[in-house]
Amino acid sequence: MTAAAFLPWLIVAMVLVAAVQIGRRVMLWRAGKTARVDWLAGLKALPRRYLVDVHHVVDRDKSASRMHVPTAGGLVLASGLLVLGLVPALAASRVYWAFVALAFLVMGAGVVLEVRRRYPRALPRLSLGRWQRLPVHLGVFAAGGLLTALLAALGNPLPALSFVTFLAAAAAGLALAGTAGTGPMRHALAGATHLVAHPRPRRFDPASQKGEATGLRPLDLDAEKLGAETPADFAWNRLLAFDACVQCGRCEAACPAFAAGQPLSPKHLIADLAAAAGGGHARPYAGMPYPNERAVGGAAGLDAPIVSPEGLVHPDTLWSCTTCRACVEECPMMIEHVDAIVDLRRFQTLELGAVPMKAEEPLAHSRGCDEPNGRPLFERTDFAAGMSLPRIVEKGEAEVLLWLGQAAYDLRGQRTLKALIQTLNSAGVDFAVLGGQERDCGDLARRLGDEATFQRLARANVETLSRYRFARILTADPHALHVIRNEYPAFGGSYDVVHHTAFLAELVESGRLAPASLAGRAITYHDPCYLGRYNGEVEAPRALLDALGLERREMARSGKRSMCCGGGGGAPSADIPGDTRIPDIRMGQVKETGAKTVAVACPQCTAMLEGVTGDRAEVKDVAELLWEAVEAGRRTPAGAAPARELQPA
Amino acid sequence: MKTIVLLSEAKNPVSGRQQPSRLEAQAIGLAAGLDEAPQGLHAGSSEEGVAAGLGHGLGGLDVVETPAGDDPLPALSAFLRRAFAGDAPPALILCGRRGEGGLETGLVPYLLAEMLGLPILADAVAIRPGEAPETLVVDQAMAKGARRRITVRLPAIVTVHPLAPPPLPFAFGRMRRGEVRRHPAPAADAPAAGTLAGERPHRARPKLMRTAGTASGGANLHVGPEPEEAARLILAYLEDNGIRRYGPA
Numbered sequence A: 001m002t003a004a005a006f007l008p009w010l011i012v013a014m015v016l017v018a019a020v021q022i023g024r025r026v027m028l029w030r031a032g033k034t035a036r037v038d039w040l041a042g043l044k045a046l047p048r049r050y051l052v053d054v055h056h057v058v059d060r061d062k063s064a065s066r067m068h069v070p071t072a073g074g075l076v077l078a079s080g081l082l083v084l085g086l087v088p089a090l091a092a093s094r095v096y097w098a099f100v101a102l103a104f105l106v107m108g109a110g111v112v113l114e115v116r117r118r119y120p121r122a123l124p125r126l127s128l129g130r131w132q133r134l135p136v137h138l139g140v141f142a143a144g145g146l147l148t149a150l151l152a153a154l155g156n157p158l159p160a161l162s163f164v165t166f167l168a169a170a171a172a173g174l175a176l177a178g179t180a181g182t183g184p185m186r187h188a189l190a191g192a193t194h195l196v197a198h199p200r201p202r203r204f205d206p207a208s209q210k211g212e213a214t215g216l217r218p219l220d221l222d223a224e225k226l227g228a229e230t231p232a233d234f235a236w237n238r239l240l241a242f243d244a245c246v247q248c249g250r251c252e253a254a255c256p257a258f259a260a261g262q263p264l265s266p267k268h269l270i271a272d273l274a275a276a277a278g279g280g281h282a283r284p285y286a287g288m289p290y291p292n293e294r295a296v297g298g299a300a301g302l303d304a305p306i307v308s309p310e311g312l313v314h315p316d317t318l319w320s321c322t323t324c325r326a327c328v329e330e331c332p333m334m335i336e337h338v339d340a341i342v343d344l345r346r347f348q349t350l351e352l353g354a355v356p357m358k359a360e361e362p363l364a365h366s367r368g369c370d371e372p373n374g375r376p377l378f379e380r381t382d383f384a385a386g387m388s389l390p391r392i393v394e395k396g397e398a399e400v401l402l403w404l405g406q407a408a409y410d411l412r413g414q415r416t417l418k419a420l421i422q423t424l425n426s427a428g429v430d431f432a433v434l435g436g437q438e439r440d441c442g443d444l445a446r447r448l449g450d451e452a453t454f455q456r457l458a459r460a461n462v463e464t465l466s467r468y469r470f471a472r473i474l475t476a477d478p479h480a481l482h483v484i485r486n487e488y489p490a491f492g493g494s495y496d497v498v499h500h501t502a503f504l505a506e507l508v509e510s511g512r513l514a515p516a517s518l519a520g521r522a523i524t525y526h527d528p529c530y531l532g533r534y535n536g537e538v539e540a541p542r543a544l545l546d547a548l549g550l551e552r553r554e555m556a557r558s559g560k561r562s563m564c565c566g567g568g569g570g571a572p573s574a575d576i577p578g579d580t581r582i583p584d585i586r587m588g589q590v591k592e593t594g595a596k597t598v599a600v601a602c603p604q605c606t607a608m609l610e611g612v613t614g615d616r617a618e619v620k621d622v623a624e625l626l627w628e629a630v631e632a633g634r635r636t637p638a639g640a641a642p643a644r645e646l647q648p649a
Numbered sequence B: 001m002k003t004i005v006l007l008s009e010a011k012n013p014v015s016g017r018q019q020p021s022r023l024e025a026q027a028i029g030l031a032a033g034l035d036e037a038p039q040g041l042h043a044g045s046s047e048e049g050v051a052a053g054l055g056h057g058l059g060g061l062d063v064v065e066t067p068a069g070d071d072p073l074p075a076l077s078a079f080l081r082r083a084f085a086g087d088a089p090p091a092l093i094l095c096g097r098r099g100e101g102g103l104e105t106g107l108v109p110y111l112l113a114e115m116l117g118l119p120i121l122a123d124a125v126a127i128r129p130g131e132a133p134e135t136l137v138v139d140q141a142m143a144k145g146a147r148r149r150i151t152v153r154l155p156a157i158v159t160v161h162p163l164a165p166p167p168l169p170f171a172f173g174r175m176r177r178g179e180v181r182r183h184p185a186p187a188a189d190a191p192a193a194g195t196l197a198g199e200r201p202h203r204a205r206p207k208l209m210r211t212a213g214t215a216s217g218g219a220n221l222h223v224g225p226e227p228e229e230a231a232r233l234i235l236a237y238l239e240d241n242g243i244r245r246y247g248p249a
């Protein structure tokens, strides 16, 4: 009997060992809450989700896709072929062994590419430890398999050697299978199952709007326990998702809080959440630590609190997040970090009242007077004294309902709103505001975990809106836009919500506005997370800026992969200190483009970026730039060369 | 140490909606340091605002349902008398110090102390159990940031100063779980004593530019001086502050 004849049995043994290991993991997942999963649809969609959605993300890092396709493909192919080798007739064929050798060769090639990513020095975002040893195991397995099969294909000229190579393959293969529950190879099955049973199947549906897969789900406020305290409080497919993580660190590299030295790394957090269910890290975590890491006790288990100074995750980690979704956008395993973070926050806020002291004030105001800044609702329109700003109470109906949002209370935000209102008036848009009847949309409360206050505000706003007739809601605040468009439907209010950049672009395109050209000026555009990543709207603002004749320079991170300004998710209220500030980093990226102006489309971004001290680009809302152009257009007679030298770029 | 926090009807100054009074929420925070489940007590017609006290850390809430606009004193004192007579009498009653938008006069703690015959101590910023049993050490806030430490014998009534630590953040889940016990108002027999306050138009008064400082605390505190010595100290104090001008006695 040749050594190669044992290879099929090795595969069988590996599958058995892996099955036992994964079975133990499955028991943990089953301890999670139930979740409604459409298995059939998920299974049907699996190939597409894997080959299109996952590949689309993986392929952003070419070295990753180039290494993964041959490695995984070769491994699956070789294993599949070897199982066929249990048929004696096939095992006797030298051609068969040549094919097996070929499959191992493909796998080996992939492993070589993987080794190049990790040796001599791994990319900083990658984890070391067991992850660093993974290509060694895979390599030995592939090489052992290759040589054994090759010798068999050649007619077994060196039986002793083929036993040695077989033993090497067996040792490495069993080592891989043995860690399929807690080690790197866990990602294979967990990742595939996660794609099938994904908690947000809509994100894979090319026909659905991006926002449908990004809105938070309402929490049942009558539930036994509100939010997630322990691993067992997560739905089972969330626990599964944590296990799918490959510690590639793409999320970490994109995370603004990590970059600013705040104690958050989404990768570390997911690794902690995955480890929490099983009672802690099986091996020490080998990625980069949380920046300025806070000491924690490390207690873990299915029923142990996760977020606590005694647990695995320090509360400061949780409150550093801006909910910018950069991590979710980058994750090749389709993990939903923000959902997990908000679930954990909900427990902290609703059950423990453990919000950071500074964040309690806006929450208390939201509870007491429906505005996080504590200002009376009727003052919302004070800034527009002397402007034509119709109230919908007086008109009863309007084509467009203008949602003012919190910007109306802020001097800087008011400048943007004034520009917008003047533009609307000059285009003859039939619009109106709610005035004193507009309450805060509840975004801040919801992201800080105060679901009770959010739901109250949402219901009250939906009730108010139901009293008037309008075709669309227009807002200059992407947070309000996201919440009203994607999160209010759960409370009985479905509206056509449009962001001012899209609306103004429409006006310009249809010729209702005649802006002059602002050519000769270079700008860069900062995408608000809640517009770009949450709602996929990255083109309208750019089209508008281009229509103004501005020279648009893109930052390295733009569009759906843009970097957060640091203003979302209540992070400025929680104010967890770091080494630097997120808006400073973003302003540095603005500077790299050489543009003297950064165009923004969100009052939060405006406030954060304007808060950057020192010599920096000017911050202008798209609406302000447009209004400037419209005014210039009025001064110069139509048709006259409209290019204005406002400022040499 | 069994602690009861008196809750009044407060209104949000911006929206006018009922809400827990901040000072009383701070009182709950102080109480939580002594009692795992401090209890709230409210007499009034609605629990809408005070129920939020449960979210700030109360273990339970007793509401004596009195008609709107009624004097809460009889209801409160009757309830507390019963509590003192019961098998787990409260050791400490914490209150705010002034009304926040309701019908309060700010006198309730004092009138209650009088009716129940309890000592009252104003403006606590910190409290902790004393070394001797049945005593409480209170840090009292005084003008200009001065503090005075006082030990009182329990049971007692203590009012809380706004400089006490901020309240525990509100937790919706705690409020939802907290128990609200409703009690009917006692038969209105005794008319409220000594609360026949009149109403007259507001008259602007000149601002006090100079105050006597915090001389009553700090270095000027003398415990158990001889009568002779005490008289000399008082006269010296009056001289120093320009209240009596006869030259040294």
Ligand code: SF4
Binding pocket: A244, A245, A246, A247, A248, A249, A250, A251, A252, A266, A267, A270, A327, A330, A331, A332, A333, A334, A335
């Ligand atoms: S969570 Fe996703 S992006 Fe982050 S390390 Fe894990 S697999 Fe990579």
Ligand code: SF4
Binding pocket: A251, A254, A255, A256, A257, A258, A264, A265, A266, A320, A321, A322, A323, A324, A325, A326, A327, A328, A337, A338, A564
């Ligand atoms: S949402 Fe943004 S801030 Fe939060 S963990 Fe992800 S990348 Fe970091």
